[in-house]
Amino acid sequence: MRKALAVFFLAILGYYMLAVLLNFPFGIDHLNPELAGAYLRDTVSKTGAANVVTSIVVNYRGFDTLGEVTVLFLAATGMGALLYKGKTMGRSRQNASVIVKAGSRLLFPLIIILGAYVFIHGHLTPGGGFQGGAIIASGFLLMFISYRNYHVNHRILSNVESTAGSIFVIIGLLGLLYGATFLENIMPLGIPNKLFSAGVIPLIYIAVGFKVGAELTALLDTMLKTVK
């Protein structure tokens, strides 16, 4: 009975997916080729960002990015609320080997600098706030793995997180105040391909980078504290 029901629902789902896909104009390049062309053609002159992906993520779809940051914040908060324990479970017992410890000490600042580079140059080169923040968190992960008693200050991390999130919202509200819409670009665009260009995009990506890095680091530390 259950299998018959499953087959029935799968058949309905398959019928509608087939109906949608048959109406899809395969062979023709896109559903709306004009839109993609317009993005590629006008982005650099309109937003000043050399990286089209960044200008779409932060400028055209900036509100979605704010939603994504909020989702990540909620996930990290929920995980912290579920897993938080007052005392750690003896993480200082086993250390990594000397090679891993020395290597990670050498690599850690380089990884942090790479992450900062990725989110500061988000409007020029591939990458951005999320990628840079994830790289910074993986650098901290290396330190957590090699030094078992390496600890981070959660108070500083949560302060960084909330400040960076507030800066994002404040920049958006300034756009509403001095311009017409939320997250409107209110700063001069500058010359494309220069570091100080693209208006508020680098500021927003720096805030997102700090926020994501702090969130993921705090999340990893909370999780690692629960295992021996």
Next chain:
Amino acid sequence: MDFLGIIVIILTLILILAALFVIKTKDLVTAVVASAVVSLIASIYFYILQAPDVALTEAAIGVGLSTIIFMITIRKTRRDEE
């Protein structure tokens, strides 16, 4: 066939084998490592297909952070699948 085409074929074979291995193996730790291999090859694909933004994300999240989160979870539960 050019050099890139040969590399893509080899990577696709490794990708499919690793994905099948993730499903078939009973040891969850090796399954997690194999899924990290899948993520790594996917990030190389994103780079070849000219999406370096996505490649960076996939390399940092898929290979680094999600692997360690799965490892912690396995450490807190059980290593072998029934």
